[in-house]
Amino acid sequence: MNKLSRSEIELEVSKYTFLEKKQREGLPDLQWATNGMRVNTRFAPNPSGFLHIGHAKVAILCDEYAKKYSGKFYVRLEDTDPKTKKPILKAYDSIVEDVKWLGCNIAEVIRQSDRMELYYSYAKKLIEAGMAYVCTCDKETMHSNRLSGTACACRSLSVRENVERWGRMMKDYKEGEAVLRLKTDMSHSNVSVRDWVMFRIIDEEHPLTKDRYRVWPLYNFAAAIDDHELSINLVIRGKEHEINQMKQAYVFKYFSWSKPHILEVGVLKVRGEMAHKSDIRKAIAEGRLTGWDDPRAPTIMGFRNRGVKPEAIRKYVIDSGIGKNDSYLDIQKLSAIGRSLEHHSREEAEQ
Numbered sequence: 233m234n235k236l237s238r239s240e241i242e243l244e245v246s247k248y249t250f251l252e253k254k255q256r257e258g259l260p261d262l263q264w265a266t267n268g269m270r271v272n273t274r275f276a277p278n279p280s281g282f283l284h285i286g287h288a289k290v291a292i293l294c295d296e297y298a299k300k301y302s303g304k305f306y307v308r309l310e311d312t313d314p315k316t317k318k319p320i321l322k323a324y325d326s327i328v329e330d331v332k333w334l335g336c337n338i339a340e341v342i343r344q345s346d347r348m349e350l351y352y353s354y355a356k357k358l359i360e361a362g363m364a365y366v367c368t369c370d371k372e373t374m375h376s377n378r379l380s381g382t383a384c385a386c387r388s389l390s391v392r393e394n395v396e397r398w399g400r401m402m403k404d405y406k407e408g409e410a411v412l413r414l415k416t417d418m419s420h421s422n423v424s425v426r427d428w429v430m431f432r433i434i435d436e437e438h439p440l441t442k443d444r445y446r447v448w449p450l451y452n453f454a455a456a457i458d459d460h461e462l463s464i465n466l467v468i469r470g471k472e473h474e475i476n477q478m479k480q481a482y483v484f485k486y487f488s489w490s491k492p493h494i495l496e497v498g499v500l501k502v503r504g505e506m507a508h509k510s511d512i513r514k515a516i517a518e519g520r521l522t523g524w525d526d527p528r529a530p531t532i533m534g535f536r537n538r539g540v541k542p543e544a545i546r547k548y549v550i551d552s553g554i555g556k557n558d559s560y561l562d563i564q565k566l567s568a569i570g571r572s573l574e575h576h577s578r579e580e581a582e583q
């Protein structure tokens with residue numbers, strides 16, 4: 233792109249400026265947010281990795297809506313799986329730094345591993361209300377039960393028995409021997425929604441809480457509790473979370489909480505051999521990239537080191553809108569936006 237002559241650049245810029253005028257300024261209004269209602273949003277990555285351009289889209293949209301409706305924008309680090317999504321200590325800071333660099337106005341940074349007692353207290357309420365039970369069935373039995381829609385014997389145990397079993401999950405049961413399930417509907421059309429797991433035992437050291445906790449909430453439970461606790465009323469997410477939403481709806485129903493509004497947006501992806509986090513990890517391991525911040529990596533750090541300006545990323549995201557279709561990052565468009573912004577700021581400086 234640097235090889236374009238000055239006139240070619242000016243032509244590009246003028247084309248872009250023309251397009252820009254035709255586009256709507258900012259994001260569309262939220263029909264439900266009326267009468268000065270504040271809109272609170274959250275960006276909730278897992279600190280088991282670093283942020284890529286797809287994350288930037290969600291973070292910017294959340295931040296923009298919170299700003300537009302004078303609400304709060306939270307960064308919530310979802311770190312309650314110390315085994316398969318083991319948190320990386322460096323990622324906690326790096327994520328917050330990236331989000332700030334993108335120009336987001338963070339009201340508070342929430343770490344879910346700090347909120348374990350809160351999740352336990354809500355779990356206990358559900359057990360006491362007879363809406364959750366500790367299941368000690370083996371995987372195969374439970375799998376076939378769920379497929380056939382059959383309730384296991386654990387489901388009809390008394391509240392007292394379940395409270396006692398919940399206590400045993402904290403110390404006696406071994407990993408894999410017991411889980412806490414939410415009573416949903418054993419005949420739900422989606423098998424995975426049937427009595428989904430709220431908590432499981434993981435005997436693995438957590439980088440922050442060390443060995444203090446061994447009973448960890450799964451994503452859907454922790455997310456539902458936090459969305460309520462933080463008064464989140466707008467959740468921006470990709471289509472792949474549709475089933476999670478169905479699962480979480482039960483938590484909201486049982487506590488009689490109002491559910492947040494959902495804005496389903498297409499995922500912003502990159503083309504090529506670095507399309508996935510696993511590709512980047514592999515490239516780093518093989519020495520083809522120097523790290524997550526290598527300018528060739530499609531991470532936020534990579535874009536920063538490539539010289540891309542956060543204002544350009546923000547404008548790109550806003551101009552792309554909130555459609556449901558997935559899209560690929562158009563590097564030429566991003567560069568054109570960057571040049572156009574520089575052009576404007578130069579003009580302003582000269583005036």
Ligand SMILES: [Zn+2]
Nearest residue numbers: 367369384386
């Ligand atoms: Zn069972």
